[in-house]
Amino acid sequence: MELINGQKITLGTCYYPEHWDKNLWREDLERMKECGIEVVRIAEFAWSKIEPREGEFTYEFFNKFLDLAYEMNVKVIFCTPTATPPAWLTEKYPETLNAAIDGTLYRHGGRRHYNYNSPKYRELAKRIVEKSASHYGPHPAIIGWQIDNEINCEKSEFYSESDTAAFRIWLREKYNTLDTLNEAWGTVFWNQTYTDWSQIYVPRPTPSSSNNPHQVLDYTRFISDSACRFAALQSSVIRKYKKPEDFITTNGIFSNLDNHRMREESLDFITYDSYPNFAYCRDRFDQKEDSLRDRMWSRNLMEVRSISSNFGIMEQQSGANGWNTGMAAPTPKPGQMTLWTMQSIAHGADYISYFRWRTCTVGTEIYWHGLLDYSGRDNRRIAELKEIHKKTQCLSELAGSVYKAEAAVIRDYDNIWDSQLDTWHNAVEWQSQLSIFRAAQKTHTPLDYVYLRETTTIEQLQKYKVLFYPHPVLMSPERASLLEQYTAQGGTLIIGCRSAYKDMNGRCTTDCLPGLLKPLTGTDIPEYTLVSPEDTPPLINWDGQLLEAAVFNDQLTPALPNAQVLALYENCYYEGTPALIKNTIQKGTVYHYGAAFTEQAAEVFLEKLDLKTPYEAHFTLPPQCEIAPRTKDGTTYYFILNYSNTPAVICLPHQKKDLFTQTYAQGTITLPPYGVKVYQ
Incomplete structure (x- = not known):
């Protein structure tokens, strides 16, 4: 069975047979099937059920569960258990443990305490994957494999001795010589020059609480490479033993x-x-009126969709969030589980697996509720799940369809990682990312993310009429060339402040800004400034509309013949200086905006570029609703989602098919609180 097969929307759940008496298994599987659940995920934290002591392997426990699942026609996703190494392993081999930046080891007793750069851990992880896959791989109940669990969750930094050893190897492969490394890292600053590879470590505590930023950028790339190689190690083993039709995945980003x-x-x-219930955690709740709260998860789903246009949800919210420390969120209200399920499907999910079936009675996650509470009796969420199943059966025809957007935001990992360590970059980046998303949501403008990578092609960019690339601080000649090709062939590119002032090592350019993008933007930046907190925010006057010039301001000057000034700064010492310049390149256009984007500024761009509210001829929607279109074989399916706890009135000027009722609708429709409609 292919899980993402373009044929149907499938429901599943996460199940932990090791947590429950074997006498419950059959009852649980029967009840799952009654609710429409066809697939269960198991074993991601169960290393000791397969290898209770070093070198001693036993398969009986999961053999019994898999045989029962097969008998009952329940499909299984089997996980590699490497997210929680057992006590015998970490006690005997402490070098497999991750460490804090000061070198203190993270000990057994939680999860994700391992270090994937430890040669010993990689050896033992490969062995448990080999033993699991070779034994369970042929089992007919299994349809796919999950690698590890939430790779880089909780801890995405690794500071053990094994990491330092692996980092040195990685650097030697990248730079070959110390002279090249010293040049790339600018180690002449603060007398950091290295004369032997043994002098280089992963970042360590420093008096200034600030490591060399070029070193940290490379360290982050090294961590990513290590994680990818760890996943590839497991995937290559699984592929030797899995059935040809079985898939391999992992969960989380x-x-x-x-x-x-x-x-x-x-x-x-x-x-x-x-x-999405994280939006309502007691320690995270945002009281701001403009907060999108659970609707913000649509932005996360945009990220997922950029990786796989059709994807699965391995853990979908079904109950209250909560650990015994740190997190506490309420039970989803009636309709919210349906809303969040349809939010996932609207953005490209063809598989939905609920976390979890039964709420655990022991351990850290005793307050992380599943579909069933501690007693296991039927409840409101089970009743809602049955209704969700009926709804997903009505959506089978849209399986395999893809989300449709004419605008996208460009992202790239180098700039994401640079913004994590560079305060100036971070300030503009998140201001703009969230503002553009909020503006798109509130104007009902579908939006994608597209990642700029070495393998990105011009065809991938040309799918979009307009691309926002808010703050590409790090820029390479290859990326600048790709952007120029996109624009020259008719695309519209929007660039914000603080662009292209660093090379790919994070070193600031000595060229006139915006560096490598100057031929594209047609601009020069004689001066720039952080917006002072003591000043009234500067304004940008664009055709009489006053926009707040947020966070940071580039004072622009036209530098090429086609560059045209569209807007000027006001009420600041650089009043009258250009704040927005439009440059024409063959068939396309580049807008250089001298500030970070506010929600208002993003909305003005959407409006002026004819992107705002593209489906207003089909629907009239209040701001509390999201519209998400999926297309397949020339047919468009529209998800309308009401995130409010009050009814939403929508209007359909023209007749459309309601997929849930299989009837045709037109005119005024009232969506209940957290209600969803899907129209064809």
Whole structure:
């Protein structure tokens, strides 16, 4: 069975047979099937059930569960258990443990305490994967494999001695000589020059609390490479033993990891763990009126969709969030589980697996509720799940369809990682990322992410009429050339402040800004400034519309004949200086905007470029609703999602098919709180 097969929307759940008496297994599987669940994920934290002591392997426990699942026609995703190495392993081999930046080891007792750069851990991880895959791989109940669990979750930094040893090897392969490394890292600053490879470590505590930024950027690339190689190690083993039709995936998208590379090298598709209820955690709740709260998870799903256009949700919110420390969120209200399920499907998910079936009665996650509470009795969420199943059966025809957007935001890992360590970069980056997303959501403008990578082609960019690349601080000649090709062939590119002032090592250019992008933007930047907190924010006057010039301001000057000034700064010492310049390159256009993007500024760009509210001829929607279109074979399916706890009134000027009722609708429709409609 192919899970993402373009034929149907499939439901599943996460199950932990090791947590429950074997006498419950059959009852649980029967009840799952009654709810429409066809697939269970198992074993991601169960190393000791297969290797209870070093070199001693036993398969009886999962043999019994898999045989029962097969008998009952429940399909299984089997996981490699490497996210939680057993006590015998970490006690005997402490070199397999990860460490804090000061060298303190993270000990057994939680999860993700391992270090994937430890040769011993890689050896033992490969062995448990080999033993699991060779034994269970042929089992007819298994349809796919999950590698590890949430790679780089909790800890995405690794500071053990094994990491330093591996980092030195990685650097030698990249730079070949110390002279080349010293030049790239600018080690002449603060007398950091290295004369022997043994002098180089992963970042360590320093008095200034600031490591060499070029070293840290390379260290982050090294962590990503290590994670990708760890996934590839497991994937290569599984592929030797799995049935040809079985898939390989992993779950989550986490920091310091090139998820696109990992998917290309090791996975058939990505799966994501979607917990919109995080928006309502007691320690995270945002009281701001403009907060999109659980609707922000659509931005996360955009990230997932950039990796796999059709994907799975391995863990979908079904109950209250909570660990015994650090997290506490309420039970989803009636309709929210349906809303969040349809949010995932709207953005490209063809498989939805709920976390979890039964709520655990022991351990850290005793407050992380599943579909069933501690007693296991039927409840409101089970009833809602049955209704969700009925709805997904009505959506089978849209399986394999893809999300449709004419605008996208460009991202790239180098700039993401640079913004993590560079305060100036971070300030503009997240201001703009969130503003563009919010503006698109509130104007009902579908939006994609597209990642700029070594393998990115001009065809991938040409799918979009307009590309926002808010703050490409790090820039290479190859990327500048690709952007120029996109523009020359008719694309529209929007660039924000603080662009192209660093090379790919994070060194600031001595060229006039915006460096490598100057031929593209047609601009020069004689001066720039952080917006002072003591000043009234500067304004940008664009055709009489006043936009706040947020965070940082580039004072622009036209530098090429086709460059045209569109807007000027006001109420600041550089009043009258250009703040927005439009440059024409053959068939296309580049806009250089001198500030970070506010929500208002992003909306003005969407409006002026005819992107705003592209489906207003089909639907009239209030701001509380999201529209998400998926297309297949010339047919468009529209998801309308109401994120509010109050009814939403929508209008359909023209007749459309309601897929849930299989009837035709037109005119005024009232969506209940958290209600969803899907129209063809």
